[in-house]
Amino acid sequence: MMGKLKVYADRMSQPSRAVLIFCRFNGIDFEEIKVDISKRHHLSPEFAEVNPLQKLPAIVHGSFNLSESHAILVYLASAFPGIADHWYPSDIFRRAKINSVMDWHHSNLRHGAGPATGRSLNPKAAAEAEKVLLSSLSKLEDIWLNGDGSFLLGGSQPSIADLSMVCELMQLEVLDEKDRSRILSPYKKVLQWIEDTRTATNPHFEEVHNILYRAKKKFEQQRSRVAETGTELSNKMGGHSKM
């Protein structure tokens, strides 16, 4: 007996959302423990006992603790019985490709999608991040989504890589709709893939993303106030996206 799985997460952070959606979709019995990054709760001494690296998400399963969302998703897909094979295929070649695209994600999309939403905090860094993002999107479109199926590497059902990377791109929701559309609209396969991943994992996908949609509305209201009054916008998304 391992004891009930505990998932430490902040739904504003994209890798936290991926882990939560995975657990809910697969009927894993778990407890979600909210750690509010905007209140710096991830830097508390209590959380340092869970994860000395002070990053989210993190899990505790009995006496076993683990951080890094990709490692967590791989662990959950292997440790819990009855998780469908498409999430993390046992076939050595498909599994290797899934590992490869997730490693690619670290040094590409992960650098672009989050930081690109921090425009008002650091315009230069955000512009640099947007370059990385656009290059990553075009590689997603031309290479990773260049198969027969709806999902990465030609899959007909989503893997942990699809879930992880689509949650990353969902962070763009907080952008001005004009900016989001300018960035994403040239990438038709990417847009369809986001929709397919959403559909394949609903209602959990939408429920876990609700907080982001509410933040989007709040930012829209702030932006229109700024447009009216000229007050500077305090967009806190840049901080979240670094997790």
Added chain:
Amino acid sequence: MMGKLKVYADRMSQPSRAVLIFCRFNGIDFEEIKVDISKRHHLSPEFAEVNPLQKLPAIVHGSFNLSESHAILVYLASAFPGIADHWYPSDIFRRAKINSVMDWHHSNLRHGAGPATGRSLNPKAAAEAEKVLLSSLSKLEDIWLNGDGSFLLGGSQPSIADLSMVCELMQLEVLDEKDRSRILSPYKKVLQWIEDTRTATNPHFEEVHNILYRAKKKFEQQRSRVAETGTELSNKMGGHSKM
């Protein structure tokens, strides 16, 4: 029959070296195909057929191709018979921890060690990278190497994570000895771990790193010429370290 494994590598790039040392140490029958990054051979149409992402290292095994060094190391440890379990433990908990430290590597050490060697190319980026590097070194010292054994996570023998991360840190060899020592000397466990990994994988470790030692000498000569003449130093390491 898969056909002989082909490893596309540039020994000046740290993840290439990790894959080569792993193959040689484990007696894998493979062909090393040199792709010279400094001559931009990784951008050639021929190499794009091997790896459309145009990054090194990459492998071709029969009709199967794969990029990203971590994914390659995991694949090799699983696909070839007789690889000792310590490289990528089959125990689900130890494996999860190895995956976690390799994921951590992507967004920490990987950002620091390579770029920190590009001082003369972009001093501001190098200073920023050095900050990431120092923070990563202190986490390595206090968290990842805080076990009983000589290796990461308390291992008594090296894993693919040890090999990957030590090869990363070896990139610091090209720095001025004064700088290298300033950066590394406070981290006694890290220094011992580099030595232990070197010893555990020799003679392959040294043979594969020889090119780096030669580069180190060349840079030292350049630096003393610069000191004499005041000519600006052209240090090309920054470019390599981005691979």
